[in-house]
Structures are given as structure tokens and as C-alpha cells.
Amino acid sequence: MVSFNIQKCQSCEGELVTDNTTKEVFCKKCGLMIKQTDISLEPEHYSIQGEPSKSRTGDKISNKYHDNGLSTIISNGKRDAMGNPISKDVQQQMNKLRKWDNRYKITSSRDRCLRNALFLLNDLEEKLRLLAEMENLRKRSEKDKIDTIKYGNLNLARDMLALGDNLSRALDAISSDENKSETFNKFIDGLKMAQKEFITILEKHGVKKIESINKKFDHNYHQAMLEVETDEFNEGYVVQEIQSGFTLHDRLLRPSMVGVSKKPENKKKEPKKA
Numbered sequence: 151m152v153s154f155n156i157q158k159c160q161s162c163e164g165e166l167v168t169d170n171t172t173k174e175v176f177c178k179k180c181g182l183m184i185k186q187t188d189i190s191l192e193p194e195h196y197s198i199q200g201e202p203s204k205s206r207t208g209d210k211i212s213n214k215y216h217d218n219g220l221s222t223i224i225s226n227g228k229r230d231a232m233g234n235p236i237s238k239d240v241q242q243q244m245n246k247l248r249k250w251d252n253r254y255k256i257t258s259s260r261d262r263c264l265r266n267a268l269f270l271l272n273d274l275e276e277k278l279r280l281l282a283e284m285e286n287l288r289k290r291s292e293k294d295k296i297d298t299i300k301y302g303n304l305n306l307a308r309d310m311l312a313l314g315d316n317l318s319r320a321l322d323a324i325s326s327d328e329n330k331s332e333t334f335n336k337f338i339d340g341l342k343m344a345q346k347e348f349i350t351i352l353e354k355h356g357v358k359k360i361e362s363i364n365k366k367f368d369h370n371y372h373q374a375m376l377e378v379e380t381d382e383f384n385e386g387y388v389v390q391e392i393q394s395g396f397t398l399h400d401r402l403l404r405p406s407m408v409g410v411s412k413k414p415e416n417k418k419k420e421p422k423k424a
Contacts, residue, residue, distance in 0.1 A: 360395040
């Protein structure tokens with residue numbers, strides 16, 4: 151059902167018509183759409199064979215234009231949609247059409263000022279967005295620079311851990327030998343001092359040993375190799391360290407290979423004697 155409200159069109163001063171079903175308001179004389187409520191605010195897409203295409207036929211609805219950007223915009227380009235050059239005669243005709251179209255759309259100084267203000271706001275929005283993107287790029291660049299300085303020697307530090315493991319194994323094997331001379335003991339002391347200096351140099355460059363014994367098992371830093379039945383610790387604690395783990399600043403170089411405590415199984419009850 152369509153109801154006629156006695157209102158005047160701003161374009162031709164004709165009567166306006168309101169559709170009670172769609173709530174659309176349009177001019178009875180010239181057909182100008184005054185109000186339309188079921189328009190999607192998203193960019194439009196066209197379809198030739200029933201399937202939607204990603205090619206856009208129009209931008210989003212914008213208050214920068216007198217009709218919210220729903221009308222056809224006459225471009226000032228020198229090539230058509232197929233990329234072919236446009237002749238000068240056709241360009242002159244398009245310029246005339248564009249000039250008259252602009253005059254028709256904006257008839258008052260108030261509308262011209264409003265349009266210019268909206269265009270200035272849009273340009274300001276683009277500049278602010280560009281500044282925000284540049285600031286984010288600067289922060290990312292600084293973070294990448296810091297990460298490069300902190301973790302640039304990660305692979306080298308990981309390879310150096312193998313040298314420390316071999317030195318520890320050699321000291322453990324030598325210390326188990328009871329038949330040692332005084333000279334040999336001095337040699338062992340020298341190796342221990344070298345091992346201590348090796349660990350000090352690693353710590354100087356951000357490499358730290360992970361403390362595991364008597365600590366709650368953490369899968370982020372520990373790798374469980376076996377379970378140890380014991381009553382001395384609560385279940386889930388590290389009671390044995392097979393291989394030491396290390397971190398470089400806040401990154402894991404190598405997890406600690408550990409043994410985790412486990413409650414012993416209940417012993418079978420002995421049968422009561424008769």
C-alpha cells in the first residue's frame with residue numbers, strides 16, 4: 151500500500167510518495183528517491199552468470215556525496231574500461247557532461263561548502279591513517295633490530311653447548327679414576343677452571359642454565375626422559391637431570407632432559423597368617 155504525503159521534492163517541487171511496505175520516499179513527478187532504507191552499506195558486486203564476482207561496481211555509501219555516492223560518477227580518464235584511448239572529441243563531451251552533472255548535484259553554496267569540508271575530512275583521515283601505519287612500521291623495525299642484536303648468535307650459542315657437554319663428560323670420566331698423580335690433578339683443576347670460564351662467557355652473552363632439580367616439571371623448559379618412583383618428592387617434580395638445558399635471554403636454546411618423580415606403586419598386601 152502506498153500513501154501520498156503532501157510534501158515537495160527539492161528537485162522539481164513535486165509531491166512525495168511514501169511506500170508503507172519498504173518505507174521508501176520518492177518524488178511522484180520526477181522519480182527522485184528521497185529515502186531508501188534497504189540499501190547495503192557494503193561495496194556492490196556484479197554477476198553475469200549468477201555467481202558473484204569480486205569486481206566492484208561501486209564504492210561504499212559515503213556522506214561525501216549529495217546522494218551518498220549512489221549515482222554514476224563521470225571519470226576524467228583518458229582511457230575506457232577496456233584500456234583503449236579515448237578520442238579528444240569524446241573527452242570534450244565527457245567534460246561538458248561532468249560539468250553539468252556537478253552543477254545539477256550541487257546548487258547551493260551550503261552544499262558546496264559541506265562537500266568540500268567532507269573531502270577535507272576524508273583527506274585528513276587518509277593522512278592520519280598513513281601516519282599510524284608509519285608509526286607501526288617504525289615500531290616493528292625497532293623490534294626487529296633489537297631481536298637481531300639479542301638473538302643473532304642463537305645458532306652459534308646452540309653449537310657451543312655441545313662443546314660444553316663434551317667438556318663435562320670428560321671431567322666426569324676423569325674424576326671417576328682413582329689412580330691420579332699430582333700432575334694429573336692439576337690438569338683436572340685446569341679443565342674445571344676452563345669449564346667455569348666457559349659458563350661465565352655464555353652468561354655474559356645472555357645464555358643461562360635452566361635450574362631443574364627440585365623444580366616443578368614445566369614442559370616449556372623440561373623434556374621428560376624417565377619416571378623415578380620416590381616418596382621424597384611430590385609427584386611431577388624434577389629429581390634427576392640427564393642433560394642441562396639453557397636459554398638465550400627469554401628464548402629456549404635447549405630443554406633440560408630430566409627424570410620426573412612418580413609415586414611408588416602400592417605394595418601388595420601380605421596375606422594374614424591363620
